[in-house]
Amino acid sequence: MFEVEAKFAVPEPGDVKDRLERQGVRMAKRQQERDVYYNAPHRDFGETDEALRVRYDDSGSTVTYKGPKVRVGSAKAREEFNLGVASGEALEEILSRLGFKRAAVVSKVREFYEMGDVTVTLDDVEGLGTYIEIEILTDGANEDAAERIGTIAKELGVEGPPIYTSYLEMLLFKQR
Known part of the structure; x- marks a missing residue:
């Protein structure tokens, strides 16, 4: 499964929420997430552009592997595998x-x-601010999904260039 997404900084999230509401879209859920990222002993995921994380949220714990990012139009795509685990710890x-x-x-x-x-x-x-992510799960990294994401971003009044770096990369850069 591929995750095709675009991320944008959102200085005023209330504006986006208002546009979603005007389109009849309601919040499905709100939750706290804590993502713990790991690096492998046999290769550097920063160099290979992979990610391994353990996520803790309201539904429990999930381990996720993300493959290297691929640019698809104005979006990015990554192969992603998720597996629920009984104990993240x-x-x-x-x-x-x-x-x-x-x-x-x-x-x-x-x-x-x-x-x-x-x-x-x-x-x-x-430590980073507020962002919007628009995401479509597909069988492959395709241009149609990226175009749809761009259209939705415009409808929601999201401006500025997409951000291709992950929250992990942004946080590590800020900590340097």
């Missing part, structure tokens, strides 16, 4: 014992808005 202990090193923790409050097969999230990311 136990998984983190296993990763640690296997030599994986904790790279960073990204905490955010995320609001989800569903528009058919499109997910819009407003993210208040600790």
